[in-house]
Amino acid sequence: MAKHKVFINAGHGGNDSGAVGFVVEKDVNLIMAKAAKEYLEKNNINVYMHEDDLNDKSQSSTDVINACESFKSDVAIDCHANAGGGKGFEIYKGISGLGDKLAEYIEDEVKKIGQNSRGIKTRKNSNGRDYYYFIRQTSCPAVICEAAFVDNKADAEMLDTEAECKRFGEAYARGILRYFNIKDICTGATDKGETEQTDNDRAEAAQKAAVEPYLVKITADALHIRNTPAMSNNIVGVIRDKGVYTIMDEQAADNHRWGKLKSGAGWIALEYTKRL
Ligand SMILES: [Zn+2]
Numbered sequence: 001m002a003k004h005k006v007f008i009n010a011g012h013g014g015n016d017s018g019a020v021g022f023v024v025e026k027d028v029n030l031i032m033a034k035a036a037k038e039y040l041e042k043n044n045i046n047v048y049m050h051e052d053d054l055n056d057k058s059q060s061s062t063d064v065i066n067a068c069e070s071f072k073s074d075v076a077i078d079c080h081a082n083a084g085g086g087k088g089f090e091i092y093k094g095i096s097g098l099g100d101k102l103a104e105y106i107e108d109e110v111k112k113i114g115q116n117s118r119g120i121k122t123r124k125n126s127n128g129r130d131y132y133y134f135i136r137q138t139s140c141p142a143v144i145c146e147a148a149f150v151d152n153k154a155d156a157e158m159l160d161t162e163a164e165c166k167r168f169g170e171a172y173a174r175g176i177l178r179y180f181n182i183k184d185i186c187t188g189a190t191d192k193g194e195t196e197q198t199d200n201d202r203a204e205a206a207q208k209a210a211v212e213p214y215l216v217k218i219t220a221d222a223l224h225i226r227n228t229p230a231m232s233n234n235i236v237g238v239i240r241d242k243g244v245y246t247i248m249d250e251q252a253a254d255n256h257r258w259g260k261l262k263s264g265a266g267w268i269a270l271e272y273t274k275r276l
Helices: 024-041 060-072 100-112 161-181 189-195 199-208
Strands: 006-008 045-048 075-082 089-092 117-121 142-149 214-218 223-226 235-239 244-253 256-261 267-269 274-276
Touching: 006 024, 006 060, 024 045, 024 075, 024 142, 024 161, 045 060, 075 161, 089 100, 100 117, 100 142, 100 161, 100 235, 142 161, 161 235
Parallel strands: 006 045, 006 075, 075 142, 089 117
Antiparallel strands: 089 142, 214 244, 214 274, 223 235, 223 267, 244 256, 256 267
16 A cells, blocks of 8 residues: 655744744744654654755745645645744644544544644635635645744743643644554554553562652543643643553642653642542
């Protein structure tokens, strides 16, 4: 079977910085786009990103569309970040309905990394056609992903490290894999690995940890993982499986008791868990 083809564009580039706030849009767009590319390629997807785009050079909208069309892409995504007052992710799709499922899956995957969504949107021009060139001129399902607002402090904090930007690109990639109905070879280990530890792991962990590692069962439907033990804007993930996780360390802070996850993903508030 021929490989699925994905066209990825990183919005702006070169002299065009895009929106500038606490972070610069073109920089975060490029990291997200590259992360999506890498993730999809690991899953055996044929990805096209233009050489100029990869090297942070600007391209005209026409060049972008021509590249996408000649690649005969199955889907296309355009990575952007927002500005102008707001908080959260949003995704634009075409009015034809062609990109409906793609947008839905990507939005869902973005919510899973802890970002709120302002919704799946369409925008029309004065002729009643799709406003955005990237959506109007491409013949495959195409979406524009606006990860977060660069001028909103809380949002910008979700984009101010390379690792955080990558999480968005990887979420987009997971949405695309779902659209193709392809099993993701990159997950599994990260989702369920928590519960399967060997005796060696336990012994090694016990030596390093301040508390004896113990198991908890998550009682909340969705529990945020935070990179520091505090409720402020430092969400790095969310647990939705009500699963069993290993706590390696504890800390009292911000009027909560916090537990450090064995995976290294971060800290969770222990009142939303039951110790086993
Ligand atoms: Zn943009």
